[in-house]
Amino acid sequence: MGKNSEKILFLQVFSRVFAIFANIFQKYMRKIIHIDMDAYFASVEQRDHPEWRGIPIAVGFDGERGVVSTASYEARRYGVHSAQSVVVAKRLCPHLLVVPPRFKVYKQVSEQVHAIFHEYTDLVEPLSLDEAFLDVTNNRAGIELAQDIAMEIKQKIREATSLTASAGVSYNKFLAKIASDYRKPDGLFVIHPDRASSFIAKLPVERFWGVGPKTAERMHHMGIYTGEQLRQVSLQHLTEVFGKAGQVYYDFARGIDNREVIVERERKSVGCEQTFLEDLYKTSAVIIELYHTVMELVERIARSGFEGHTLTLKVKYFDFVQITRSLTVADTLTTKDQILPLAKRLLAEVEYSAQRPIRLLGLSVSRTSAATGSTSDEATWEEGWLDFEDWAT
Ligand SMILES: [Mg+2]
Numbered sequence: 001m002g003k004n005s006e007k008i009l010f011l012q013v014f015s016r017v018f019a020i021f022a023n024i025f026q027k028y029m030r031k032i033i034h035i036d037m038d039a040y041f042a043s044v045e046q047r048d049h050p051e052w053r054g055i056p057i058a059v060g061f062d063g064e065r066g067v068v069s070t071a072s073y074e075a076r077r078y079g080v081h082s083a084q085s086v087v088v089a090k091r092l093c094p095h096l097l098v099v100p101p102r103f104k105v106y107k108q109v110s111e112q113v114h115a116i117f118h119e120y121t122d123l124v125e126p127l128s129l130d131e132a133f134l135d136v137t138n139n140r141a142g143i144e145l146a147q148d149i150a151m152e153i154k155q156k157i158r159e160a161t162s163l164t165a166s167a168g169v170s171y172n173k174f175l176a177k178i179a180s181d182y183r184k185p186d187g188l189f190v191i192h193p194d195r196a197s198s199f200i201a202k203l204p205v206e207r208f209w210g211v212g213p214k215t216a217e218r219m220h221h222m223g224i225y226t227g228e229q230l231r232q233v234s235l236q237h238l239t240e241v242f243g244k245a246g247q248v249y250y251d252f253a254r255g256i257d258n259r260e261v262i263v264e265r266e267r268k269s270v271g272c273e274q275t276f277l278e279d280l281y282k283t284s285a286v287i288i289e290l291y292h293t294v295m296e297l298v299e300r301i302a303r304s305g306f307e308g309h310t311l312t313l314k315v316k317y318f319d320f321v322q323i324t325r326s327l328t329v330a331d332t333l334t335t336k337d338q339i340l341p342l343a344k345r346l347l348a349e350v351e352y353s354a355q356r357p358i359r360l361l362g363l364s365v366s367r368t369s370a371a372t373g374s375t376s377d378e379a380t381w382e383e384g385w386l387d388f389e390d391w392a393t
Contacts, residue, residue: 271364
């Protein structure tokens with residue numbers, strides 16, 4: 001063996017050993033809390049309108065093409081849920097009361113809640129108006145158990161806002177997020193490092209963070225229903241089927257998620273994109289997908305409270321060649337009625353055909369950079385495989 005190959009072997013062994021120790025360290029040293037307000041928009045409305053308490057309500061724009069943003073727990077009993085069309089929701093629950101959103105109020109309440117988080121740590125990463133990760137490994141109050149901090153935060157949120165939140169506690173973001181969902185509403189659930197493996201083993205794959213309905217369906221076709229079964233699949237096979245996300249699923253199945261809690265940077269854009277199972281070239285099919293993408297974008301804008309003026313359309317062709325088209329308007333882009341016509345206008349500038357079909361469509365709304373007036377380069381895209389909607393309020 002030459003000196004160089006010895007060196008490479010040493011480095012490989014060293015990095016492997018290092019990774020193992022890093023994981024153990026993460027597992028026993030880090031304390032992450034995920035806080036998620038319960039049925040947020042709907043709860044705020046019921047708080048401010050006592051006459052709406054105890055009855056099924058949905059926050060969203062009423063009408064033929066309206067979508068439910070958040071459903072109250074009373075409405076959920078009828079099968080009403082977020083991202084559902086208002087028409088379907090009303091069919092399921094004929095006496096459903098659909099009330100328009102008041103994003104300004106939701107934003108104010110969110111600020112109150114964040115002030116409470118910052119009493120404990122500045123390592124706060126918001127996912128949306130009503131959800132955030134907190135790294136409390138070194139917290140201001142010097143409290144040993146993250147569970148105690150979570151309890152205090154829940155209590156303070158209730159006192160300050162008259163609203164309930166659910167909390168999940170664990171050693172990484174993935175598990176903390178699952179934990180907060182586990183005992184909703186008003187829940188507090190801890191996934192201890194020693195219990196993580198057996199907890200994940202029993203977890204249905206659709207509960208995994210980042211596994212949307214489509215991915216879950218593909219997994220089911222592969223005979224994968226639980227974390228235990230997911231663990232049996234090789235990394236190679238997972239990446240063959242799911243691309244980059246395969247590595248994420250592989251790690252999640254083993255309780256590994258080394259992502260840091262990233263302190264809020266000012267968001268530059270909100271976007272979403274979708275890769276199609278089959279490349280598209282028929283105008284009717286492309287328009288339908290554009291419509292779906294607009295609906296998802298509107299939902300994400302609502303959840304993040306984002307205010308932007310530039311709409312960017314991204315198109316990736318069958319051969320992975322990618323183009324973007326942007327336009328900027330004076331109004332803040334928040335509703336479907338504003339965004340859909342603009343999206344169609346951008347799409348009209350894009351050529352495609354049976355010889356040049358489309359593989360991916362994406363849309364984002366961004367702030368306009370004052371210097372250049374162009375934003376398309378800054379647009380950040382949430383990849384399709386991270387289906388955050390599955391974790392909707
Ligand atoms: Mg929520």
